Amino acid sequence: SLFGLPDQAPHERVLLAADAETGLKAILAVHSTARGPAFGGCRFWTYDNELAALNDALRLSQGMSLKNALADLPFGGGKAVIIKPAGQFDRPALFAAFGRAVQSLDGAYITAEDVGTTTADMLGMQAQTQYVSGIPRAGAFGGDPSPKTAWGVFVSIEAGVKLHLKRSSLEGVRVAIQGLGAVGWHLAEFLHKAGAKLVVTDVDAAKIARAQQLLGAQAVGIDEILSADVDVLAPCALGAALNSVSVPQIRAQLIAGAANNQLATAADGDALQQRGICYLPDYLVNAGGIISVAREYRNEGEESAVMAEVSRIGERVAELLERVKLENSTPGRVADAWARAKLVKPV
Ligand code: NAD
Known part of the structure; x- marks a missing residue:
């Protein structure tokens, strides 16, 4: 329509x-x-x-x-x-x-x-409109939202690893990252620092080489990343990575990434659930950037307050997984209903 x-x-x-x-x-x-x-x-x-x-x-x-x-x-x-x-x-x-x-x-x-x-x-x-954000400011947080987006994805993976994979830390957890762009690269750095083992790909060979050199990442081809033998898959390129072709091949047990619109259709979310794969909805996981530009737009708080708000995404992931259990549904459907119920003026 x-x-x-x-x-x-x-x-x-x-x-x-x-x-x-x-x-x-x-x-x-x-x-x-x-x-x-x-x-x-x-x-x-x-x-x-x-x-x-x-x-x-x-x-x-x-x-x-x-x-x-x-x-x-x-x-x-x-x-x-x-x-x-x-x-x-x-x-x-x-x-x-x-x-x-x-x-x-x-x-x-x-x-x-x-x-x-x-x-x-x-x-x-800025000369044409005041309705714009994501602009660096001297002495205040703001500008490029991608590090905040990456932090939100990172805390979501941490929560998912704990609650779905039942592992106490990211040490030794294997994570595949599709796309080492603005968000994917920061995410790779956070994960590396936390002890995760990275498997990466990008259409840009220079980005892969950098991840190999600086983060000890293993490189795979563009067509291999979604079926890589890993614990976690983080789609950080473009949309519709999770579709009727890729879903049956996915070996990760948890999916959490930055890309918008990862599911080609809602049915692909059901198919992941049937395979026992926990898919954390993109719009829950990747909200760090909008949280940052929204606070910047309203000129609210400091860097630490933004980071604290982004970190709350991890708590929402935990709440979502709890609701999924209670409602015996899929994370995608529960998150959708949860969000739609909030599509009203906040009090
Ligand atoms: P980006 O353009 O900086 O990075 C995308 C990366 O993916 C690039 O390095 C590109 O070469 C690579 N790529 C493209 N096609 C590929 C493929 N088929 N296989 C592997 N790699 C491929 O973009 P970004 O800002 O990092 O955003 C990534 C995704 O996250 C997008 O879907 C975006 O909408 C979403 N997102 C970004 C933000 C943000 O703060 N930047 C916030 C929310 C959501």
Whole structure:
């Protein structure tokens, strides 16, 4: 549907923004403002076609509603997608045009970084809109949210290892990381420090070599990572890694990663559960970044307070697994219902 996925509430507003001069073609999707202004990053990506971009924007913004609700943030869910122009383009001018589109929504949507966008893009947009976050500030926390996202994934893995794998620490636990980008790399460092054994892959050979050298990681091919012989799988590249082809091959007992929309369909979550694999829903696990940019936007607290709030994701994982047992359901379905019940204005 043009309004979003059929099993979710429809989008409140979707703006198609184009600018002939800069080549901007963007989709700004406001899924829900029930909890407050829709907050979610901006993806800058090459798509096969415009409908694929729309689909991505709609899926991602619905995910943000659930993510922001579960993280108890006073924000709704939204997301933007800029279709990367083919050929030459003036990046600052393109993002300035995007900033004007954000401003035109009068605060219904607040943007920040996502895949393909940088702190420099956000900084450049400040002249066009105040509805932007993820900008480094002198003497205060803020900017690149990916280390906070990685910390949230790390505490989720810690909780899952304890509660599902029944192991007291990460020492010797084997973790496969798909994608060593902004989040994947920080996650790899946290895990290495905690004594985990890493198995990694990326499309970029230089990132793999760095992980081998600095973190003693074992490298595998892109097609081998999902079926690697590990305890934990952390998808940290793009969406739909967990699908009808990969799920039967997964050997990990726990899945927790940064990538948005990891499950191709809800049925893939059921299939994981049937195989005894515990999948921690992406939007619960990867909320560290939005917690950081949301606090930055509201100019609230210090670095230590952000980290404490991100660490609470580990407690939510424990609560989720408790609810899953009580309700005899899957983590994905329980988290969905839990988040949807919170899609109302916080008191
Ligand atoms: P990134 O672009 O920095 O990293 C992605 C990495 O994955 C890159 O190194 C890329 O080369 C690699 N990659 C791409 N396709 C691959 C494949 N098929 N196999 C293996 N590696 C592949 O992005 P990021 O900011 O690290 O985000 C990663 C994921 O986490 C995305 O899905 C993003 O939406 C999600 N996420 C990020 C944040 C954040 O704070 N950055 C927050 C929440 C969710």
